[in-house]
Every structure is written in C-alpha cells, then in structure tokens.
Amino acid sequence: MPRLSTTASFLAIAAFTAAPAAAQVDPAPAGAIAQDGAAPGVEEGVEEGEAEIVVTAERLRGQVDTDVPPVLELDAEEIASYGAGSIEELIEQLAPQTGSGRGRGSGRPVFLVNGQRVGGFREFRRYPPEAIQKVEVLPEEVALQFGYPADQRVINFILKDNFASREVELEYGGPDRGGTANGEIELSQLTIDGSRRTNIGFEFNTNSMLTEAERDIVQTPGSTPTVAGDPDPAAFRSLRADAESWELDATINDTLGDAPGTGTYSLNAGIERGFSRSLSGLDVVTLTDGGASAVRTIDDDPLERRRRATTYSLGGSLNKPVGDWMLDATLDGSRADTTTLIDARRDTGVLQDMVDAGELAIDGPLPALAPGGTDRADSTTYSADFKTTLRGTPFTLPAGEVRATFDAGYSWNRIESTDTRSDAGELAQTRGNLTAGVNLGLPIASAREGFLGALGEVNLNLAAGVDRLSDFGTLADATAGLAWRPTEALTLQASYIWREAAPSLSQLGDPVVTDYNVPVYDFSRGESVLATIVTGGNPDLAAETQRDIKLAANYELELFSRTNIVVEYFRNRSDDVTQSFPLLTPAIEEAFPDRVVRDGAGNLVSIDRRPVTFAGTRSARLRYGINMFGRVGKEATDGESDRRGGARAGGRARAGAGEGAQPPANGGEGPPAPAGTARQAGPGAQDGRGQARGRFDPARMAELRERFCAAPEGEVPDLSGLPERMLARLKGADGQVDPARVAMLRERFCSEEGAAAGGQFGRMDPERFAALRRALCADPAAPVDLDALPERVRARLAGADGQVDPARLAAFRERICAMPAPPAGGEARQGGEGTQGAGRSGGGGRGGGAGRFGRHGDGQGRWNLGLYHSIEFENEVLVAPGGPVLDQLDGQAIGSGIPRHKIELEGGLFYKGLGLRLSGDYQSATRIDGTGLPGSQDLFFDDIATFDLRAFVNLEQQEWLAGEPGFWKGARLSLRVDNLFDARQRVTDASGAVPVSYQPLLTDPLGRTFEIEFRKLF
Known part of the structure; x- marks a missing residue:
C-alpha cells in the first residue's frame, strides 16, 4: 500500500501540472509496462532532475516515425x-x-x-x-x-478513434461590385469507429457570368464598331464564365478481419460533372473602301465557348503488417471526358468583295451571312496509378535502427482526342510507367542510444529510384540527405536531389484548341491587340534533368506556448525544361519565330502557346519564417481543465507516450508491440527528446510530498526540487507562482483521499463510479458485462478492429479494482460518462469529442501567427543552346516577372466561440523590358499586397444570441472577405499609361468578394 500511495501521489501532481490524461480513465494497451511497476496507462510525467520515472509505452497511434521533426x-x-x-x-x-x-x-x-x-x-x-x-x-x-x-x-492527419457527424454547409457570395454571384451546397456524413470509417459527401457549386460591360472595360482597338447602331461587344465578352458543377463521392475503410493486427483496406469512388459557358465577343469585320474603313459587327450573336466535363474516379488502399514490416498498397484510377464547343467565325471575305465591287457601302446594311458553324474538340483521359511500399527496420546499427522503404508501382495514362479544326483525325497517346525505388534511413550518431552522443542525433538518408516509361525510355533519380540535431531545439538538414523527369502526357497530347479575340499586349509594337490563341499539347518535348540542393534549419523557441523558426535555402538547376509558352516578349519571339504570325503590316495576328522546351534554368532562393502559438484568457479551474481534450504540454512525445518508446512493429495499425519489444531504459538513459531518464524513486517522491504539504495553509510551500514542467503549471500569466493554483494542488495532493488515490476523485458522481467498480470487480472470475461500461470507456478499450480488446480490459479492470472506493459524498474523476478522458485519450467520443468547435478544453482561447519571407537570389532561363539567357529578376521575364521578395502571412484568434483569421500575400515590383526600338515599351508591374479576412462564431456558445443551444447546437456562421482592401496590381508602360490589356478590372475583375457561410454539424 505505501508504494501505491506514493505512486498515486505522483499521479496527482502529473495530473495537475503536465498530463491531464493521467487523472482520467486511460487504460493502457497490452504490453505497455511501466519500469517502476506503476499501473499501465500512466503517461510520461518526467522532468529534468532526480525525481523521475521511466514509462515504456506505444507512440501516439498514427504518428509518423521519423528522425526529422515536424515543421x-x-x-x-x-x-x-x-x-x-x-x-x-x-x-x-x-x-x-x-x-x-x-x-x-x-x-x-x-x-x-x-x-x-x-x-x-x-x-x-x-x-x-x-x-x-x-x-x-x-x-x-x-x-x-x-x-x-x-x-x-x-x-x-491523426484521426480520433471514435467520431460520428452529419454536416450541412451553405455558402453564398460575390464581389462587392456586383455583376456575378456564386453559391455552394455541401452535405456529408462521417463515421469513425476505430479503423472502420465511412464517409459520403455531395457538393453543388454554381456561379453566374460576368461580362466586360459590367466592369466598364475599355475595348481593344479594332474590336469596337465604328458604325452607329452596331452593338457594343463588351456585353458579349465574358470575364467569368457561367458555370455549374456537382460532385458525389463515398469512402469506406475497414479491417481485413476480426483478429487484431490483420490490417486495413479502403475503397473510394466518385463522380464529378461540370458545365461552363463563356463568350468571346462578336464576329466583326473591318471593311475598307477608297481609303476609308469601318469596323462592322456581322450580327449580335456572340461567339460562345461551351465546355462539358465528366470525371469518374475509383481508388483504394491496403495496409497490412507482414511480419515486422508494413505493406502499403494504393490504387487510384480515373476517367475524364471533356467536350469543348467553339463557335466558328463566318466567312466575311465576301463582304469586302462586295464593297470593292461597289455592291455594298461600308456603312450600309450588311447582308445575311451563313453561320460559321461550331467547332468541336473532344478528349478522354484515362489514368491508373498503383503503388506499393514495404516499410520496416531490417537491422540495427550502433546508433539505432535502420529504417528502410522499398517501393514499386505501375502507372498508366492515355489521352484520346479529336478536333474538327484539324485534319489529323483521332489522336491517341499512351504512357506506361514501371517504377521501383529504395530509401534507407541510417542513424550515424545518437545521444539516445549512447553512440557518439556528443554529436547529438545524426541521420543519413539515401534514396534511389528508376522509372521505365513506354514513351521516354528509362529515367532515374537519386537523393542524399543529412539531418543533424545537435540540441533538442535545433535541427539542421542538407539534401541533394538528382532526377530525370518526363513531360506530362497532357503537355504532350492535349487537343489543340483555338480561341479568338483574346486581348494580348504586343511588346514589339507597344500596343494591345485582339489575337487568335492556340493551346494544346506538343509531342516534341524532351525529358528534363533536375539537380537541386536544399539546406534547412528548424529552431524551437521557448516563446509563448511554442514557437519555431524555419530557414530554408534552395538551389535548382535544370536542363531541357518543359514550360508553357511564355509571355511574348521580343526575346521570346526571336527564339520561337514559328510560334508567331504577323500580317504584312507587322500587326500581331496569332500566337501558338503550346508548351516549349527551354535549354535550361537556374534559380536560388531563401525562404524563412516563424510559427508562433499562444493562449489567451484565464485558464479553467482544475475540474474544468480535466475535461479538456488533446491538450499538449509541448513536444511530440507529450501527445502520447515518451519518444523513447518503441512504436508498434506494424506502423501503428493493429495491437501494440508485445511486452519486451520496447527499449528498456535504465538509469542514465535518455528519451527521444534527449532528456535524462531514470527509475522513479518512491522515497524521494515521498520526501517531495512531505515538504510540499508541510507548509501552513495559505502559504506557498518550498517548491525547490519540483520538476520544471510541473513548476511551470503552477505559474500564472505573469510567470510568477500563482497561490490559487498552489492551493488547488495542495487540496488534491495533501488530502487524505488524495494521498490514497492520487487526487483522482473529484469529478464523477460516486454512484456512477461505484457502478463501474461493481461491473468490473464484483466477481473477478466472471466476464465483464460490457454494456454496463460507459460508452467512452468502451471506446478507449477498443482495439484496432473496433472491438473491446481483452488485454486492455484486463489491465483496466486490475487498475480500477485495486483502487479504494471514493469517499462518501465526493465525486470520482476516474472513468465514467461524466468525464471525457476515455473517449478523448483515444481520439474523442462520438459526436465530436473534445475540441468540437472548441467547446471544451482548458477554457483558454488560442492564437497563432505564421509569417514567411522568400528572397529570390537568382532566376535565369537559357532559351536555347547558345541562345539568349534571360534574367527574370532583371526585366527579361518569360511571364509577368519574378518578384524578388514574397511574404506570406497567416494568423488568427479564437476565444469563447468567436474566431478571426487573417491571411495575406505580398510580392515586390517587377518589370519586363521591351526592345528599345521605336514603338516598343517597357512594362512595370507594381508591388501588391492582398489580405483575406474570415470571422466566424459558434452559435451554440453564444447564449446572448441563440439562447439555449437547441437547433443551434453544432452550428457556425462565418463571414469571409477576400482581397479585403480591393487591391489590384497596377501595370504601366514607360509613359505611365496603363495598357488596355492590363486594365486592373480586366486582370482582376472580382476584386473584393464577400461570402457568408452557415454550417451545422449534427
């Protein structure tokens, strides 16, 4: 009994200061054995210092086993x-x-x-x-x-073990300038029962057309009729298509058998259909007679482009332990049918002939012309991707276990296309790709394993792969990386990647599509024109060779709840680069003269924008950022704190057992590894975070408790020797020890019942706890009536197959039956439906569990801020061997220019059901140089910053607004404003004028948009 009392006393401190789950029902999986003999289910509560214990347990289920810390x-x-x-x-x-x-x-x-x-x-x-x-x-x-x-x-994504919901989501929005609107309806249902998951969802989206007339767009010269009475083409040219789409998909995940550890499988299927309609202006003609000319509209029927697409998808996965290895197999297949109908122009040559013959005045009534007909482009794409991996630890080096991944797969893609504007008939391209690869994670040094510990944690990663493509032959890749963790807070990485990559099948074989009357800026002449644009695939593209270097650092700071700084440097080199046809600058036109058509007067007529191959590219950039997380508001009382879910004391190990624990051999699926497979840490060993570990000394813990409880009531006791993490939990927001928290801990820790049971009685009604004890302990030889157990307890006792695990039940039963009954008139925190511990520790109870809309937890709000800055040091394009080298940072861009600086911002605050999120993007100014010849113009793209704002309120938490929850339970109302300040990039030429094709309302016709959303989770 003295040992039980001492251990329970330690649990009382751990429950208050570090690991709330230790004061809740937390039956440990079979095989999780504490080194000091404590009952299974005790979470890590150790700290630096001599009063420490060793707990051997499984890693958080579903956590990625890697030596590289998360970003x-x-x-x-x-x-x-x-x-x-x-x-x-x-x-x-x-x-x-x-x-x-x-x-x-x-x-x-x-x-x-x-x-x-x-x-x-x-x-x-x-x-x-x-x-x-x-x-x-x-x-x-x-x-x-x-x-x-x-x-x-x-x-x-680590999912909760037990969860069920039905969701309805309604959205409506549009730009503040009007002219168009969009709406969405989404329905879904999800059930998670251990490894069994089912999900079905439906989504419908619609948006209305927006035309140039609704934004007062200045028309491109040559497109506006000069004869009175002809219609204005602005009303017949769309900036946003009229579109509708719907999606239906379903997924099922289940175990392969009733026995634990047999593995899981999943099947998913979906269908998506969409329709869009856009307008390309009116069919116009320029008639000339004796030096006079006029732009005439043939009729007021716009040139339409209609697109219909249907996609069918089917996929699945298999995850199965194979001995000490984990086999993963995935299959993803789809078929997409797309039809594009484009109105063709009428034959207007006869009109000019009539004017020349004197049969028609250029400003007189035009005769009727036969319709131009409709061109049609059809394409069907097929894809199937099958991949298998085998992951495991084949052998052990002095610094630790070697992780190996072997992968193999086959992907198949096919494109079939026809186009009435082409005489080539039906085109078809097929690609099969057989792949294989291996990845090895080799520990070089490890303080945890006691090998070259002065270096910290050093791991080498080597990978190689091969692709056998039916249309490109054999391509290869290789990667070498080094991860060094000299201290717990700092991780350094370096990697080199060499890879050969083929163009995509769509880049090679997409059908050729022609669009008429597309506004284009002609850099050579410094004017905006309407040109014909050709898009599609290019079968003559080459394979690319990539050579990349990455250097990175991740540093964790003890700032707010947690903070980390990420710094990454990238250097990329590529040969034979496939690229969409760039902006038609003079340098590009000189390099690809066959892609541009001009008339006898030098006017731009058409551009072939199908993909091209550049000889090479070079780039280098630095990206660094900071992620900060904190809390606001007063922390809940001790009892309220026990109900929180998913709280972390910081660090990856604190979400589960210590990182020194051995993960399950099957990668987290099925039962945990048997007892004895975990590392046995003796005194002086270190855990996964580099902290010293040793056996818990009951005598020292008793001494600590005696000193803590000896102080007179109302005075702060001697806290020397208290582990740092526990001491931190006794401090308030000002960093000083909070007497109220000390008193709360004293009451639980130093009371008679607290000494006997670790302060674990204080929440659940004693009658419920007594009923739980009767169900488990009345007859130790009799089987347990599972229906008598609270639902959350049963959920926590469930294994990977969703059924109650006999080993877990036995361990839990032994633990509960060894505890004394709660004092009369008191409340028991152990187990029962009055707590959320059992369900939450395993991932949350049905209906959402802890964290649902933030209703539970420690009563505090959450805030976070993520800020990233990218700096481009180099970005060059070699157009052709021996050809021009374009510096995209110095006016020779192949697009709208590469900004030297980019900033990304994301942050928000959530408190008492009210949330506010802000995201922002900034990019610095760029320019594109002209030829310098008369008529040619440089273009200047100003810097631009855009911000998006999202505010939301959980209605069930707002009694002043919604009264009792009722219908509002699980309801949320959100308001989203994109481009909060209605910012648009300003583009000017050397004279400061805005080219017609770069009008702000033409390049960004929506600007600031509003969207309101109502969501209800049942």
Missing part, C-alpha cells in the same frame, strides 16, 4: 481555432506552412492518414476538422519514406 503540429484545440469546415479548407489556410519552396512538384502536399498512405485525396478531404486529433506537417524529405519524391511537404 508544424496542431492539436484538436488548435485545429478548432481555424474554423475550417473540412480538411480541404484547413489545408488552404495552412498554405504558408505546408507550401514547399523547392519549386518542384504539382503543388499539393503528400497526404497521410494515421501515418499511412491513402488511396487519394478525395478519400478524406471532406472530413470535418473535428474528427482530427492531431496534424503533423513534415519536411519534403519525409515523403521518401512513403515512396514519393521529395518535392512536397508531408501532412499527416
């Missing part, structure tokens, strides 16, 4: 502070932190769910954020562990 971590309360309606929206708000500065890849991060690959983004993109227990954003190098190239960051 960003969010717990449930912090996720709620973003006010997002889905995982997809949350990712949009995290753009500064999830974006990669490498300049490669498709732009979308690599996604994991519970530390495992998934069949596709659509599998989970509609999940409400309330279903997430934790988010990890990891550097690009971690993608190699899962069979992906290191060109995008990795986002891992």
